[in-house]
Amino acid sequence: MTSSLNVPPNAVKQARDVERLIVGQATSDGAGVKLTRVLTQPLQRRLDPFLMLDAFGTDNPDDYIGGFPDHPHRGFETITYMIAGRMRHRDSAGHEGLLQNGGVQWMTAGRGIIHSELPEQEAGRMEGFQLWLNLPAKDKMSAPWYRDIQSDAIPEFSTDAGVKVRVIAGESHGVQGAMQREATQPLYLDLYLPDEASFEQILPATHNAFVYVYQGGLVMGETTVPSQRMAILKNQVDRDGAIMKAQGPTRALLIAGQPLNEPIAQYGPFVMNSNEEIFQAVADFKAGRLA
Ligand code: MN
Numbered sequence: 205m206t207s208s209l210n211v212p213p214n215a216v217k218q219a220r221d222v223e224r225l226i227v228g229q230a231t232s233d234g235a236g237v238k239l240t241r242v243l244t245q246p247l248q249r250r251l252d253p254f255l256m257l258d259a260f261g262t263d264n265p266d267d268y269i270g271g272f273p274d275h276p277h278r279g280f281e282t283i284t285y286m287i288a289g290r291m292r293h294r295d296s297a298g299h300e301g302l303l304q305n306g307g308v309q310w311m312t313a314g315r316g317i318i319h320s321e322l323p324e325q326e327a328g329r330m331e332g333f334q335l336w337l338n339l340p341a342k343d344k345m346s347a348p349w350y351r352d353i354q355s356d357a358i359p360e361f362s363t364d365a366g367v368k369v370r371v372i373a374g375e376s377h378g379v380q381g382a383m384q385r386e387a388t389q390p391l392y393l394d395l396y397l398p399d400e401a402s403f404e405q406i407l408p409a410t411h412n413a414f415v416y417v418y419q420g421g422l423v424m425g426e427t428t429v430p431s432q433r434m435a436i437l438k439n440q441v442d443r444d445g446a447i448m449k450a451q452g453p454t455r456a457l458l459i460a461g462q463p464l465n466e467p468i469a470q471y472g473p474f475v476m477n478s479n480e481e482i483f484q485a486v487a488d489f490k491a492g493r494l495a
Contacts, residue, residue: 366401369393409442410463
């Protein structure tokens with residue numbers, strides 16, 4: 205859904221600085237799918253409530269054709285954003301959906317789910333992201349849930365500078381995103397910036413925030429953020445948002461959220477608050493109680 209509107213004044217008075225730049229780690233997951241892990245386990249505390257960000261992008265079917273056969277999750281949410289390509293999702297709760305070209309799948313694993321994510325193409329480009337968003341302790345054992353959000357159901361707007369903004373979650377310049385989450389208040393924006401265009405976004409200082417550039421480059425204060433880099437933004441009490449300026453045509457994700465400040469215990473696809481809960485998750489999975 206695209207709306208033409210008078211973007212309300214939303215000026216950032218003092219922008220946050222970049223704390224550091226992160227280079228993703230090339231890895232593979234599922235049945236040999238090649239991907240770049242941008243947000244890795246050592247950054248989970250710093251970027252609470254976000255647990256992981258994977259970027260995948262390739263024209264070579266050998267890099268993705270195996271997909272992600274049946275595997276479990278417990279204790280958090282997975283948000284898959286498909287830029288190009290088609291992925292079929294099936295889960296043990298009986299849900300099935302096709303994720304494609306600009307669409308998002310928002311899945312709450314809650315107490316547990318077993319699902320598969322398999323490419324529904326044998327050639328062509330596959331590009332997208334999977335973000336893991338933590339659940340508060342009180343919701344980790346909630347019923348599993350999911351929603352497929354087709355591309356035309358993601359709110360979009362354009363700024364006077366010509367920046368196209370897709371609001372997957374949260375709110376930007378008065379536009380409500382496709383999803384809202386009370387406990388973590390996630391903001392998830394996909395930005396298309398023309399050369400030299402600037403964009404600003406109000407952010408609460410206590411929310412952890414990062415930018416991932418996947419095409420082009422950005423200047424943020426004194427820092428240049430090249431393509432394939434994540435910029436972690438400092439939490440500064442006197443700063444009220446982020447300002448970025450494109451160097452060449454640029455595409456980037458801006459992601460922010462309210463930290464949970466709860467213990468994080470991860471073992472593979474299970475993210476709980478304690479080791480005891482992890483042992484329980486593994487035992488439940490082995491006993492077939494996640495299906
Ligand atoms: Mn999965």
